[in-house]
Amino acid sequence: MATVGILGGTGPAGRGVAARLAGAGCTVVLGSRDADRATGIARGLTLRGEGTVEGGTNEDAAACNLVVVATPWDSAVATTSALRQALKGKIVISMVNALSREGREMVALYPSRGSMAAQIAHALPESVIVGAFHHLPAAQMEDLDSELDADVLVFSDDDDARRQVAELIDRVSGLRAVIAGTMSLASPIEAFTAVCISINIRHKTHSYVKMAGL
C-alpha cells in the first residue's frame, strides 16, 4: 500500500483523512511545522486495520510517495512551494478550500487562478495535482465507528493520476470516489464546501454530499 504524507495534517481535515487512509492499510506521515505536536496528535488517533499514522515535519510528509495538502488555505502555497523539489514527479492531492466565515455561514473565496488546486499547481510545476476530499465532515472522518457513506469528487487534468487517487479512495471505508473531471471543475467543487459547511452550521448536523443515482 501507499505511503501517504499529509502536509498540515494536524488539523481536523488532515486527521480525518489520515485515520481513514490508515484504515485502508496506508502508512501515513502526519506532517506539521511542529513535529512534536504532530507526533502527539498521531498517537491520539484511534485506528483500525493494518495501517499506521506517525507524526513528523512537513518535509517528512513530503518524502512519501503520495502527498496530501491539508494546510489552511492561506498557507498552502507557501508550504508547498517550499517543498517543490521533494514533491517533484509526485501526485499531490489538494483538499484545500478557500473559505471565510461570515456570521452563521461560510463564504467561498475565489483565488485568482480560479481555485486553490490551480494555485498549488502553479507552485508545483513538476508535480501532478489532483483534487479530492473537499466535502467531508471532519469529525466523522476521524471517528472510524461513525456511519459515513460519502462521495469524494476527484478532479485532475491527468487521467492516470485521477484514476490512481480514485482507486485509493475506493479502498477507504465510508468513501466512494466519483471522478468529476478536469481542473475546470476545481473552482465549483472547492467553493461548494462553503455550502456544505453552511448547511451543517444552520441545521446543526454533519451532512455530506452523495451523488444519488450513480
Place this chain on the structure above:
Amino acid sequence: MATVGILGGTGPAGRGVAARLAGAGCTVVLGSRDADRATGIARGLTLRGEGTVEGGTNEDAAACNLVVVATPWDSAVATTSALRQALKGKIVISMVNALSREGREMVALYPSRGSMAAQIAHALPESVIVGAFHHLPAAQMEDLDSELDADVLVFSDDDDARRQVAELIDRVSGLRAVIAGTMSLASPIEAFTAVCISINIRHKTHSYVKMAGL
C-alpha cells in the same frame, strides 16, 4: 395552492419543474416568447394529481403569484427586467445557472455580481429573489414515474420567502428542500451545477445531489 408562472418554461428545466409543481396541485403557466409553442408543450406534458399546466406568454407567466425564471442564462436579465413591473412585490425563484460546454464537460461561468441570482436581483429591485431547483436532472423531473429523491438547495436573503419556497418544494414528490442560507451561497450553488452535469456526461447517468446525514 399557488399559481406559478415559469419564464422561459419550454426548455427541459422549466418543463420538469412545471410537471412536478402541477403534481403538487399548483396551477402552472408555462411562459415563452412563443405562446403557441408553450401551449403545445404544456399539452404534451404527462401530469399527475389535480394541478394544471397551460402555455402562455412570459407576460402571462409573470402575472402569477409566484414566478420561476427558467430561461437560458444569457437571456435571464433581459427577460426579467422587461417584466419588472409585473414582478414587483413578488417572490421570483431563479433556477438559472451560467454554464458553457467545453468538450465533455460543463464549465461554470461567474457573472460579475457573483451569481445569476444576483444579476436577476439587480434587474428586479422590487422583487424578492430566491434561488432553487439548480441541480435537478431535467428528464427525471419531467417523468413523474421516475424514481427521484433529490435535495433542492434553497437560498435567499429573505428568510420568509426562503421558507415559503421550501414549504412548496416539500410538497413536490421526489424533492426535499434544504435551506442552505443567504445569497452569499448563490455562486457556489449555481456553479456546482457544472459539476453535476459533467459527472452525468462522463458517467452516462442522471445523478443528482443528496445531502446525506440530514
